[in-house]
Amino acid sequence: MAEKKFVEEITSMEDDFAQWYTDVVKKAELTGYTQVKGFMVIKPAGYAIWENIQHELDRRFKETGVENVYLPCLIPESLLNKEKEHVEGFAPEVAWVTYGGTQQLEERMCVRPTSETLFSDFYAKDVHSYRDLPRLYNQWCSVVRWEKTTRPFLRSREFLWQEGHTIHATAKEAEDRTTQMLNLYADFLEQFLAIPVVRGQKTEKEKFAGAVATYTVEALMHDGKALQCGTSHNFGDGFARAYGIQFVDKDNTQKYVYQTSWGMTTRLIGAIIMVHGDNSGLKLPPLVAPVQVMVIPVQQKKEGVLDKAEELKRVLTSAGIRARLDDADKSPGWKFSDQEMRGIPVRVEIGPKDIEKGQCVIVRRDTREKIVAPLEGIADKVKEVLDQIQHDMYENARARRDAMTYTATTKEEFTEIANTKPGFIKAMWCGDVACENAIKDELGGVTSRCIPFRQEHLSDTCVWCGRPAKKMVYWGKAY
Amino acid sequence: MAEKKFVEEITSMEDDFAQWYTDVVKKAELTGYTQVKGFMVIKPAGYAIWENIQHELDRRFKETGVENVYLPCLIPESLLNKEKEHVEGFAPEVAWVTYGGTQQLEERMCVRPTSETLFSDFYAKDVHSYRDLPRLYNQWCSVVRWEKTTRPFLRSREFLWQEGHTIHATAKEAEDRTTQMLNLYADFLEQFLAIPVVRGQKTEKEKFAGAVATYTVEALMHDGKALQCGTSHNFGDGFARAYGIQFVDKDNTQKYVYQTSWGMTTRLIGAIIMVHGDNSGLKLPPLVAPVQVMVIPVQQKKEGVLDKAEELKRVLTSAGIRARLDDADKSPGWKFSDQEMRGIPVRVEIGPKDIEKGQCVIVRRDTREKIVAPLEGIADKVKEVLDQIQHDMYENARARRDAMTYTATTKEEFTEIANTKPGFIKAMWCGDVACENAIKDELGGVTSRCIPFRQEHLSDTCVWCGRPAKKMVYWGKAY
Incomplete structure (x- = not known):
């Protein structure tokens, strides 16, 4: 095949x-x-x-x-x-x-x-x-x-x-x-x-x-x-x-x-x-991932490799980690891509040389970082990596969200951002639905996403009509 | 009220x-x-x-x-x-x-x-x-x-x-x-x-x-x-x-x-x-019961009773038992009836005298048996009682089912049992749907429940038509 x-x-x-x-x-x-x-x-x-x-x-x-x-x-x-x-x-x-x-x-x-x-x-x-x-x-x-x-x-x-x-x-x-x-x-x-x-x-x-x-x-x-x-x-x-x-x-x-x-x-x-997600596919946060770790043997036809990989999976599973073994008759490269596509947060590679050295290679799905780790105490190490991934995925998503959140204080600024920069736009609003309707019509579907609990005072006037502002609103195009 | x-x-x-x-x-x-x-x-x-x-x-x-x-x-x-x-x-x-x-x-x-x-x-x-x-x-x-x-x-x-x-x-x-x-x-x-x-x-x-x-x-x-x-x-x-x-x-x-x-x-x-179930209400097997134990204080207004009852509930809960405390402003008798109606498998009664003696009273929902038990080691004792209830409920249901399972080898016998004794009737069948239809029509809705995997040879002929029998069948009226 x-x-x-x-x-x-x-x-x-x-x-x-x-x-x-x-x-x-x-x-x-x-x-x-x-x-x-x-x-x-x-x-x-x-x-x-x-x-x-x-x-x-x-x-x-x-x-x-x-x-x-x-x-x-x-x-x-x-x-x-x-x-x-x-x-x-x-x-x-x-x-x-x-x-x-x-x-x-x-x-x-x-x-x-x-x-x-x-x-x-x-x-x-x-x-x-x-x-x-x-x-x-x-x-x-x-x-x-x-x-x-x-x-x-x-x-x-x-x-x-x-x-x-x-x-x-x-x-x-x-x-x-x-x-x-x-x-x-x-x-x-x-x-x-x-x-x-x-x-x-x-x-x-x-x-x-x-x-x-x-x-x-x-x-x-x-x-x-x-x-x-x-x-x-x-x-x-x-x-x-x-x-x-x-x-x-x-x-x-x-x-x-x-x-x-x-x-x-x-x-x-x-x-x-x-x-x-990214261009390699899905990327699941460890807490929600049905499979958290895929163990992938390298040179699995060599004697002892599959046995060791199976044992590694069992060690991880016993420690409460949702781990599986990919022992299909396919190349490691194919399996890596498959694991990445499915968004499995961590893969653990193990081959004859690793076994010789009593180690394996942990690869993070989110950063692709490779961590060589001793087999001794591997479950604790993998848990630590999973925790780190969960933490980092949130921080990265937040940093990206923040980088894509803009502030507008004038109609021109608002219009320019809406037309050129995808993301949230924070702007003051008078509270009148007429402005919401006009914004939606004129800016290709931009709607008020919410009046955030955490208000900021960006200016005194509504970004659209210039009348006195009542609230700061998050605006954006939405699914 | x-x-x-x-x-x-x-x-x-x-x-x-x-x-x-x-x-x-x-x-x-x-x-x-x-x-x-x-x-x-x-x-x-x-x-x-x-x-x-x-x-x-x-x-x-x-x-x-x-x-x-x-x-x-x-x-x-x-x-x-x-x-x-x-x-x-x-x-x-x-x-x-x-x-x-x-x-x-x-x-x-x-x-x-x-x-x-x-x-x-x-x-x-x-x-x-x-x-x-x-x-x-x-x-x-x-x-x-x-x-x-x-x-x-x-x-x-x-x-x-x-x-x-x-x-x-x-x-x-x-x-x-x-x-x-x-x-x-x-x-x-x-x-x-x-x-x-x-x-x-x-x-x-x-x-x-x-x-x-x-x-x-x-x-x-x-x-x-x-x-x-x-x-x-x-x-x-x-x-x-x-x-x-x-x-x-x-x-x-x-x-x-x-x-x-x-x-x-x-x-x-x-x-x-x-x-x-029985005439006091529902009776849940412990494994499926959402609440397995209701702790019911007796003379709960006396100092220390509610505290002790609460502590008892906590001890049971910590041991993995699904326990609740009924501290409502109602009489113990009302609470006992309520717990029985809801089918909670065990109640634990505890009052001032029990506390003095360092004990409580376990009452089984299935048999109403009362077991005086020391508070020391109470969780293990309650678990043991729950296991026993689960076992006994099955055995009792089986004994009742067996006592209500009859055998018929002739049409007359079959008819008489169907008309007078509610339950399963085991009888031989020729395999012809005509007999099934006739039985259903003439015996007020008796249908073939199944051809059991565990076959018994009760006689050589179909209980209804007298032709050679092919299978033993469980018959009965059904919901």
């Missing part, structure tokens, strides 16, 4: 970022296809990343008292219609079920695009007293939104996610939970996925359909486009009033609950690819 | 088994309702059981080389229609999506009732060479089947499950995988859920739509009705031929793959309730 080097096969990201992305997704075997248009198949290498994300997020959720539940996948139209802004936001993009078996339904039902309406209906029936509050429920499921153009992980007619839906006795508790979950998302992204984010609030124009306030974590991709990585919404008592979620409070009066929701999706896999 | 004893509120299973079941599901807070008819909400206490089932099954799957994936939730009609027997089995009970947003779809799509068709389409595109085989994929998801009458966990328009779909180069490999997974299911049920099962093959009449052979694990509920707890199907090359799943074999010729599928569902929660 002819050995092809994967590295020769992918488009470079500088030439065509979109094609590079598609190539990585395909060559790293993250997704596959069926004839169901606009829907993706998540293959084992992609799904294992999602499992690690799920496991870590779920653990963090539960530490804050969240419990998992499961609600129906279909929503009757009348239920969807109860909250006016919400239905306007979602009705145009849902899939409608009209027949059950051979019978036409009396009322059509949509495949859930999100489940605020169902949780509201459920809570209205299930909650009676202040003793029943708060309710901190979450579900892991898939949702369907009838997108016109789709891309694996980034925009798909179906995606996997978690959606948390909580209800509280007071407005303050709901607001506290909304920001708590936003900060949980931010910490998860930075600590686990090594993705630096800007934490902030969405403008009125960009907030979720039906929310009083939407908070977001925004990351910057390699091409300078922003990706919204998670959102947390405070609904106030809007849904509670629309769906009648009431409770008897301590003072013996009927009150409406205050509600939140928050979600993260398989889109995160797209973020990992576009924040960390 | 008035304290009600839960035990007074549920129907006894001898009076009305169906109502008892409904009461337990409700009082143990396993499910809830929305206005989506026929669909269930799985509440935290129910979902936590499912999570433990998932975790253990997933671990066992992966040990055999299975990998998780995710495929689309919608199936285009033309794709569903490709395998004739399969579509005839499922088309009458699927939900049809006809609109995406405001646009009528060119081709309607059903919400997946099962995913053989999708996996076949995917594999046909993804597999090319014998080197790509076997593929051992599984997915965790929900499916929709438009049932007319529904009951929580047992029959619902949507349920959660796992569906494994594997393809192989040879018929033998596929057959081996089919029985391997069936045995994995049986071991899981017996070891983890303490549910004894009969392993066997479905008759032609009862097998899965499109399968060459369907294997099943059948359990007996408290009321003497059978519940199919898991199935494993060998499809031969039927789907491969219908969907064109071919590969180039080592001999350089194109061949069709051989295929299997196997699934377990949230129905297992219904099985746990109906095999183990």
Whole structure:
């Protein structure tokens, strides 16, 4: 069989970022296809990343008292219609079920695009007293939104996610939970996925359909486009009033609950690819990597080499490292490229000369640095390298993000940056949606990404209209 | 607040088994309702059981080389229609999506009732060479089947499950995988859920739509009705031929793959309730119980009692036991009933006198046995009790199942048992579907549950028609 080097096969990201992305997704075997248009198949290498994300997020959720539940996948139209802004936001993009078996339904039902309406209906029936509050429920499921153009992980007619839906006795508790979950998302992204984010609030124009306030974590991709990585919404008592979620409070009066929701999706896999990847393929942070170390024997047909490589893998595995051995009948060079394409953070090379010297060679995926290390104590050394990679990948992503974050104080400056420098633009804003609309129209799709919690005073006036500024905003083109 | 004893509120299973079941599901807070008819909400206490089932099954799957994936939730009609027997089995009970947003779809799509068709389409595109085989994929998801009458966990328009779909180069490999997974299911049920099962093959009449052979694990509920707890199907090359799943074999010729599928569902929660429960409520085997031990303080307002109870909980938790403390402002008696209703396998009572003596009282949920134990070394003692409960619950369920398993060698005997004694009936069968149909019609719904792997020779002739017998069959009424 002819050995092809994967590295020769992918488009470079500088030439065509979109094609590079598609190539990585395909060559790293993250997704596959069926004839169901606009829907993706998540293959084992992609799904294992999602499992690690799920496991870590779920653990963090539960530490804050969240419990998992499961609600129906279909929503009757009348239920969807109860909250006016919400239905306007979602009705145009849902899939409608009209027949059950051979019978036409009396009322059509949509495949859930999100489940605020169902949780509201459920809570209205299930909650009676202040003793029943708060309710901190979450579900892991898939949702369907009838997108016109789709891309694996980034925009798909179906995606996997978690959606948390909580209800509280007071407005303050709901607001506290909304920001708590936003900060949980931010910490998860930075600590686990090594993705630096800007934490902030969405403008009125960009907030979720039906929310009083939407908070977001925004990351910057390699091409300078922003990706919204998670959102947390405070609904106030809007849904509670629309769906009648009431409770008897301590003072013996009927009150409406205050509600939140928050979600993260398989889109995160797209973020990992576009924040960390390079022209050799995927680059996974060690904590989320399904395989952290690939042991690759050199001259594996020589006596004792495969045995030693197998033993090395066992030593690493016993120490809790997710290690595998590539003993396929292929050249080491082919295996190196393959391991790099799949984003495995570390490879350990071992050949006859290494065995003679009682050593092996650790090669970092992120920097390509080669570290000759004694076999004695190898597991500790590999753990140290994995920790270092996790740390460095975050720092590098942050340095790149910072280098691609610009400041504009005038319309001209803003326009020039938007037209020539991909990245975030920090600029003051008057708070008027008219400026947001004009910016989007005139600068080819630049939108307000968020009003960051960490405000800076860049100037006194709105970068677009010159009226007094109210807030500093992160702007950018987004996925 | 008035304290009600839960035990007074549920129907006894001898009076009305169906109502008892409904009461337990409700009082143990396993499910809830929305206005989506026929669909269930799985509440935290129910979902936590499912999570433990998932975790253990997933671990066992992966040990055999299975990998998780995710495929689309919608199936285009033309794709569903490709395998004739399969579509005839499922088309009458699927939900049809006809609109995406405001646009009528060119081709309607059903919400997946099962995913053989999708996996076949995917594999046909993804597999090319014998080197790509076997593929051992599984997915965790929900499916929709438009049932007319529904009951929580047992029959619902949507349920959660796992569906494994594997393809192989040879018929033998596929057959081996089919029985391997069936045995994995049986071991899981017996070891983890303490549910004894009969392993066997479905008759032609009862097998899965499109399968060459369907294997099943059948359990007996408290009321003497059978519940199919898991199935494993060998499809031969039927789907491969219908969907064109071919590969180039080592001999350089194109061949069709051989295929299997196997699934377990949230129905297992219904099985746990109906095999183990009693008139005090749910009774969970320790291995699957989300909470294994409830620490209940007695005279908790006396100084030092709550502190000691809290310390006891911490000691148990540190030892890896899933323990909680019930420090609510309610009487111990109320808490005991509550813990029993929820099926928590062990409670530990501790009051001022116990503290004085350096002891506590362990009470088993299954036998109500009280064990006075010193606080010194309490975690080991509780572990020992939990192990014993797990063991005893299985043995008790098996003894009950065996006591409710009858043997019939004549039509008269068969009829009499079917009409008077709920349970399994073992009887010889000629192999003719006409006898199965007649038995079902004349004995009020008695069906062949399976042809057990462990055959017994009960007589020479079919219990119904008197012709020569081919196999011994387990018969019974089923959920």
